[in-house]
Amino acid sequence: MSGTVSLLPERATAKAGCTEPAVIRERGQHEVFCGLTGIVWMHRKIQDAFFLVVGSRTCAHLMQSAAGVMIFAEPRFGTAVMEERDLAGMADANEELDKVVSRLLERRPDIKLLFLVGSCPSEVIKLDLSRAASRLSAQYSPDVRVLNYTGSGIETTFTEGEDRCLASLVPELPQSRSKAPELLVVGALADVVEDQFARLFGAMGLGKVAFLPPRRSRDLPAVGPNTKMLLAQPFLAETARMLGERGATHIPAPFPLGAEGTTAWLKAAADAFGVDPMTFRSATASAEARARRALEPFRETLAGRRIFFMPDSQLEIPLARMLSRELGMEPVEIGTPFIHKAHLSEELALLPEGVTLSEGQDVDRQLDRVRAASPDLTVCGLGLANPLEAEGLTTKWSIELLFTPIQGYDQASDLAGLFARPFDRRTRLRV
Amino acid sequence: MQLTVWTYEGPPHVGAMRVATAMTDVHYVLHAPQGDTYADLLFTMIERRDKRPPVTYTTFQARDLGSDTAELFKSTLIRAYERFQPAAMLVGASCTGELIQDDPAGLAKAAALDCPVVPLELPSYQRKENWGAGETFYQIVRHLSGEPEAGEKPARARPSCNILGATALGFRHRDDVTEISRLLAETGIDVNVVAPLGASAADIARLKDADFNVVLYPEIGEQAARLLKKTFGQPFTTIVPIGVNATREFLAEVRGLAGLPANEANGATRLPWFSRSVDSNYLTGKRVFVFGDATHAVAAARVASEEFGFEVVGLGTYSREHARSVREAAKSHGLEALITDDYLDVEAAIAEAGPELVLGTQMERHIAKRLGIGCAVISAPVHVQDYPARYSPQMGFEGANVLWDTWVHPLVMGLEEHLLGMFREDFEFTDDALPSHLGPGARVSAESEAIRVAAPAPMPTEAAARSPETRTSLWAGDAEAELKKIPFFVRAKARRNTEKFAEDRGLTEITVETLYDAKAHFAR
Numbered sequence: 001m002s003g004t005v006s007l008l009p010e011r012a013t014a015k016a017g018c019t020e021p022a023v024i025r026e027r028g029q030h031e032v033f034c035g036l037t038g039i040v041w042m043h044r045k046i047q048d049a050f051f052l053v054v055g056s057r058t059c060a061h062l063m064q065s066a067a068g069v070m071i072f073a074e075p076r077f078g079t080a081v082m083e084e085r086d087l088a089g090m091a092d093a094n095e096e097l098d099k100v101v102s103r104l105l106e107r108r109p110d111i112k113l114l115f116l117v118g119s120c121p122s123e124v125i126k127l128d129l130s131r132a133a134s135r136l137s138a139q140y141s142p143d144v145r146v147l148n149y150t151g152s153g154i155e156t157t158f159t160e161g162e163d164r165c166l167a168s169l170v171p172e173l174p175q176s177r178s179k180a181p182e183l184l185v186v187g188a189l190a191d192v193v194e195d196q197f198a199r200l201f202g203a204m205g206l207g208k209v210a211f212l213p214p215r216r217s218r219d220l221p222a223v224g225p226n227t228k229m230l231l232a233q234p235f236l237a238e239t240a241r242m243l244g245e246r247g248a249t250h251i252p253a254p255f256p257l258g259a260e261g262t263t264a265w266l267k268a269a270a271d272a273f274g275v276d277p278m279t280f281r282s283a284t285a286s287a288e289a290r291a292r293r294a295l296e297p298f299r300e301t302l303a304g305r306r307i308f309f310m311p312d313s314q315l316e317i318p319l320a321r322m323l324s325r326e327l328g329m330e331p332v333e334i335g336t337p338f339i340h341k342a343h344l345s346e347e348l349a350l351l352p353e354g355v356t357l358s359e360g361q362d363v364d365r366q367l368d369r370v371r372a373a374s375p376d377l378t379v380c381g382l383g384l385a386n387p388l389e390a391e392g393l394t395t396k397w398s399i400e401l402l403f404t405p406i407q408g409y410d411q412a413s414d415l416a417g418l419f420a421r422p423f424d425r426r427t428r429l430r431v
Numbered sequence: 432m433q434l435t436v437w438t439y440e441g442p443p444h445v446g447a448m449r450v451a452t453a454m455t456d457v458h459y460v461l462h463a464p465q466g467d468t469y470a471d472l473l474f475t476m477i478e479r480r481d482k483r484p485p486v487t488y489t490t491f492q493a494r495d496l497g498s499d500t501a502e503l504f505k506s507t508l509i510r511a512y513e514r515f516q517p518a519a520m521l522v523g524a525s526c527t528g529e530l531i532q533d534d535p536a537g538l539a540k541a542a543a544l545d546c547p548v549v550p551l552e553l554p555s556y557q558r559k560e561n562w563g564a565g566e567t568f569y570q571i572v573r574h575l576s577g578e579p580e581a582g583e584k585p586a587r588a589r590p591s592c593n594i595l596g597a598t599a600l601g602f603r604h605r606d607d608v609t610e611i612s613r614l615l616a617e618t619g620i621d622v623n624v625v626a627p628l629g630a631s632a633a634d635i636a637r638l639k640d641a642d643f644n645v646v647l648y649p650e651i652g653e654q655a656a657r658l659l660k661k662t663f664g665q666p667f668t669t670i671v672p673i674g675v676n677a678t679r680e681f682l683a684e685v686r687g688l689a690g691l692p693a694n695e696a697n698g699a700t701r702l703p704w705f706s707r708s709v710d711s712n713y714l715t716g717k718r719v720f721v722f723g724d725a726t727h728a729v730a731a732a733r734v735a736s737e738e739f740g741f742e743v744v745g746l747g748t749y750s751r752e753h754a755r756s757v758r759e760a761a762k763s764h765g766l767e768a769l770i771t772d773d774y775l776d777v778e779a780a781i782a783e784a785g786p787e788l789v790l791g792t793q794m795e796r797h798i799a800k801r802l803g804i805g806c807a808v809i810s811a812p813v814h815v816q817d818y819p820a821r822y823s824p825q826m827g828f829e830g831a832n833v834l835w836d837t838w839v840h841p842l843v844m845g846l847e848e849h850l851l852g853m854f855r856e857d858f859e860f861t862d863d864a865l866p867s868h869l870g871p872g873a874r875v876s877a878e879s880e881a882i883r884v885a886a887p888a889p890m891p892t893e894a895a896a897r898s899p900e901t902r903t904s905l906w907a908g909d910a911e912a913e914l915k916k917i918p919f920f921v922r923a924k925a926r927r928n929t930e931k932f933a934e935d936r937g938l939t940e941i942t943v944e945t946l947y948d949a950k951a952h953f954a955r
Contacts, residue, residue: 029507030490034466054432056526056555061441062469068814080432084556087530096432104434120464120527123493153466154493154527364487364514383471383483390481 021348021357023339028362031383032312032337033399034153035161036119037066041402042165043076045188046213048112051077052104053151054097054129055119076111078104082121093127101136105144112143113217115165118150145172145217157337159235159313159402162188166213169220170242173212176224183209183269184221184248186240187233190405191215197232197256197408200266203283204275212239223248230269232256232407234347235314237340254346255315256407257415258322259291264346287409294413295326301420303328308375310384311335311361312398319379319401321350327416331355332373335366377422394422437774437794439749439812443553443563444525445470450567450651451521452484452599453627457571458517460508462500462528462535465490477815478600487511489528501533505542508535512544518632519575520544521567523551547632549574559772561650561724562752564598568627569654575635579663590689591621593641593659595667596652597628602727602811604628606824607647611672614698614827615645618682620689639663643688647671647826649726650750673730674738675702675831700828702835706738713848714839718924720745720786722769722777722795723810725753727825729760731790731809734834736764745769745784747777774798785923788842793817803919805841805866842866843920851918905933905941913943928953 036059039051053059060079067075080100086093097116105111114136116129133148140146149168151161166186176182183206185197194211201209210221225247231240234255244250253268254261263284270280307329309316316336323329331351335358341348358366363384370378370393378388378395385395396419406415444461451459452474461467468488474480489507491500512520522535536550549570553563594611597604605628612622623641624634638644644659644667646652656667666688672681678698686693705711719741721732725748735741747769748757754770761768769780778798781789789799789806793813799806808817809825824830843851843866906914917925925946932949933941 028490028510029468029488030465031468031471032465033469034464036466037469057435057438057440057442057559058444058467058526058555060435060438061445062466064438065469065473075436078434078436081435081438082432082556084554086432087556093432100432100434120466121530124496124527124530152493153464154491154496157465364510381472382476383468384475386475386479386481387483 021351021355024333024356024358026358026360026362026365028365030157030337030361031310031363031381032361033066033158033381034062034120035151035156035158035164036062036117036153037158038151038161038165039063039077039117040067042162042188042213045215046113046217047215048110048217049076049115050104050108050111050113051115051117052101053077053079053117053119054122054127055079055082055117056121057081059119059121087125093125094132097132098136101146105140112145114140114144114146115168116146116148117165118148118152118155120152120154123150123152123154147172159233159315160238160338162233163236163238166236166239167242169213170223170239170246173220173246174222176222176227178222178224178226181226181228181273182222182224183273184212184223184227184229184243185209186212186229186231186236186243188213189232189407193405193408193411196410197266200283200287201269204266204270204273204279206269206273206275228269228272230265231343233315234318234340234343235338237338237343240343250342252342252346254321254350255318257315257318258326258412259288259295259409260326261318261322262291262407262409262412263288268346284409291409291412295416298413298416298420299327301423302416304330305376305423306330306332306373307377307379307419308332308370308373309334309336310363310366310370310378310380310398311337311358312379312381313402314338314340315398315401316379317344317347317351317357320355321347322415323419324352325350326412327419329377329419332375333358333366333369335359335361337361377419394426396422433773435773439772439774439792439794440560441470441473442526442555443558443560443566444523444551444555445473446560446563446565446651447521447523447551447553447567448474448484448486449560449564449598449600450571450627451486452480453597453629454485454571455629455631456518457485457521457632458511458515458519459484459486459521459523460504460511460535460539461486461488461523461525462504462531462533463488463490463525464527465492467525467527473600478818479815480599484599485515485517487515496531500531501538504533504535505538508539508542508544512542512546517546519547519549519571521549521551521571523553524555526555529553529555547574561750564651565654568596568598568651569658571627571635572638572655572658575632576638576659576662577636579639587621589619589621590642590691591623591640592643592645592685592689593623593638593665594625594645594647595656596646596648596650597625598648598651599628600811601628601648601651602813602817603823603825604648606822607826607830609822610824610827610829611645611647614672614678614682615685618686618689619691620685639665641665642690643667643685645685650724650753671726671730672826673727673830674734674834675700675828676737677730677733678827678831698828700831702738702831705835706740711740711839714842715740717741717788717842718744718784718786719788719790720781720784720795721809722747722749722789722791724748725750725757727810729756732760732764734831735790735838738831739835739838741788744786745780747771747780785927787920788838790838805843807838807841848918848920905930905939907940907942910941910943910946913946925950 043051116133118129129148133146136146147168149164223246227248228251229248230251251268251272253265256262256265316334320331320334333356339359378393379398382397385397388395405411451457474484489503522539539548597608643665644656646656646667659665668684670681670684672678719735721728728748732743732746736743743764746761749772758768774794789795790809792810796806823833929946929949
């Protein structure tokens with residue numbers, strides 16, 4: 001991305017929103033995770049999948065650090081650590097990989113889907129994992145399907161790992177034979193959230209709603225020209241593009257964060273399927289009212305508080321929209337690794353006037369801006385949180401927003417709670 | 432390729448970060464792809480540091496590979512120098528940086544910075560974290576310690592030494608340094624410089640003023656100590672003061688190096704009395720398995736046998752570079768050392784040895800939990816709970832007190848152990864419960880677990896690939912029931928001994944009689 005970008009929303013909203021925001025674009029040190037980190041939650045979501053990173057000791061060490069204690073729970077991921085002899089010749093590396101995979105599959109007959117996950121070292125030495133995946137797929141079919149995607153830091157930032165993983169599933173999806181339009185919800189959600197959404201769609205009369213990723217690899221949803229996709233997460237550029245190539249159309253919507261956001265997200269789907277407004281209201285009104293009531297106590301803590309987002313997951317813009325509109329917070333700067341104009345069009349239109357967006361990062365210069373702005377709350381990664389706290393700033397560490405159910409009506413107050421807790425703690429402590 | 436879920440050590444550049452972060456005015460510029468900044472949170476979260484590590488990463492992405500990554504490195508270096516104004520800089524590459532071969536050393540030279548630059552060659556695909564830390568510290572000393580000065584050293588009232596090897600993210604390094612500094616002061620020896628922990632670049636130039644060096648962590652400090660010996664003629668210590676006896680020997684060693692008269696240092700330690708008090712009688716001969724880095728594993732094995740009266744039934748390390756000392760120590764305990772960095776090998780060895788206590792790392796804590804065995808942590812890698820707020824050295828006399836409390840804590844207390852052996856039917860105090868003082872919770876049957884580990888493990892390794900023994904078939908039902916009456920912490924061993932006894936005699940069935948015949952046989 002380069003040059004100035006106009007961010008006109010595709011549908012003008014009633015309120016003048018953040019239609020022409022200033023976007024700071026910076027190059028420099030990025031204080032972010034690579035896409036491999038996505039495995040930490042994806043391996044729990046797809047229960048019969050195994051993620052094999054082909055990488056270095058650094059990759060194994062990252063997975064261990066990011067997964068913390070989970071590493072002990074027989075995780076469905078591992079790293080094939082490349083050694084010096086693997087770097088010497090390509091043929092050898094492929095043989096080694098075959099050996100690792102065959103032993104892995106012997107030991108874990110429960111695996112039905114194996115992802116070979118590319119890393120920086122494997123990309124730089126140009127180890128062709130897609131060829132390895134098709135070779136191994138042929139060898140192990142029909143029992144095991146072998147796919148590949150890259151989670152390398154040179155290609156992906158944090159949540160883009162999930163995007164690439166889901167994109168690698170798209171060619172595997174069966175062809176839809178449906179004559180009527182079908183709804184596909186895209187993005188890994190907490191099981192409880194997924195179930196709530198399924199119930200809400202059911203109450204609107206949309207019975208047949210599919211989710212990608214599925215909980216088991218054999219339950220892949222079908223896709224075709226009648227598929228309408230609703231993105232549950234803002235970081236799914238590649239997946240949406242691939243689904244588009246299979247004929248699916250994108251339903252523009254803000255993301256389902258907060259009471260208002262969830263309603264707007266559901267409404268976009270309801271409108272796309274011609275759900276009668278009365279039916280929509282009766283399906284959603286009580287849950288929305290419940291969510292609004294649950295948010296009320298948090299307004300007191302959060303209204304008027306200035307918030308600064310360091311780039312991390314691409315959730316920053318939807319979060320800032322929810323926190324500003326539903327809780328009265330004031331975003332100072334919203335940093336995000338990547339701004340996908342089309343997917344965020346509905347969100348950008350709802351941002352407060354005059355907010356600063358930043359795409360990419362030069363962490364030292366951004367920290368200078370944080371210090372100059374002295375926000376009430378800084379949303380950042382774990383590498384920055386304690387140092388900023390020590391400087392007297394209040395922080396909220398961002399990775400928790402990926403590991404906590406925050407979407408939908410009944411998680412709206414949990415989401416607000418995540419941002420309120422640091423303030424609550426500050427007022428309690430007397431030491 | 433090696434299939435890995437858990438790695439005992441990070442890559443070597445993490446070792447270099449540990450040295451840079453330990454020091455006060457050194458900055459490290461690392462040629463690394465986007466994402467390698469995850470390492471920052473080891474320091475800010477696990478060790479809970481209140482500052483960012485002094486590391487600037489180039490964080491190159493794919494689009495940079497098409498252009499000039501070397502230029503990116505150079506501009507990052509110059510910007511980092513201008514922003515942080517360090518007294519010295521370290522330059523190097525992470526594993527991916529190594530592959531693109533941009534030569535950070537040459538680029539740093541071309542940048543002609545106004546401070547010393549220490550280039551680091553850390554082969555990521557051969558070496559690991561501790562080696563990286565040792566090599567980095569060595570290079571810093573080589574570049575910054577200056578030339579030997581002609582003439583006499585200035586006369587001082589007291590002999591002085593440097594303390595070498597403590598780093599950021601080191602297991603209990605903070606308090607070990609405090610404890611040993613105090614002991615040295617009481618002995619009449621001044622501490623000249625502690626390095627790398629807390630040292631500045633100028634402090635490295637002052638290393639030569641000391642009379643000798645104390646090497647607390649050989650994995651990290653020994654290589655630098657050898658260089659200082661060669662360059663400035665400073666001798667260095669060889670005894671690591673973990674445990675009462677080792678601390679006494681260490682103090683004798685430093686007195687010798689400092690030219691002080693020998694004396695019997697008894698020190699303020701409670702361990703000997705606690706260990707001799709009758710309450711500790713039941714600890715005699717408890718079977719313990721020890722694993723960790725070479726220094727801590729060897730020290731712990733000695734303390735366990737000499738000072739606790741335990742029996743060491745397994746000893747190993749993941750530090751391949753220092754395996755020799757562990758092999759020698761294992762021999763002295765009548766054991767074959769386990770040298771591996773594959774945790775499944777360690778798990779299999781622990782299951783095989785059937786210990787009552789495991790002294791190990793964070794990973795052994797998990798293995799022991801699965802096997803239903805008590806565990807205490809003696810070595811890195813460790814998690815956040817082993818960077819405690821309270822004073823908790825491993826070294827010196829206070830360290831010995833800490834070891835005592837820590838190692839005895841996971842064991843079932845004496846009276847409870849007796850009653851578990853006496854009365855097997857109690858509905859509350861069953862032996863598949865955790866020790867009472869550790870709160871509620873069930874232990875996994877170490878028995879079934881030992882068999883499970885010997886069976887195909889979820890991840891392939893040579894150890895796990897050993898054929899599973901289908902040995903349960905030998906046991907008659909009443910013998911199996913009788914075996915259950917043996918307390919859990921010796922049951923696995925009793926099972927193994929009985930099976931070996933039966934096998935040696937070609938028995939086709941194990942009866943209650945066989946069980947007691949075997950018991951009598953092995954008691955001789």
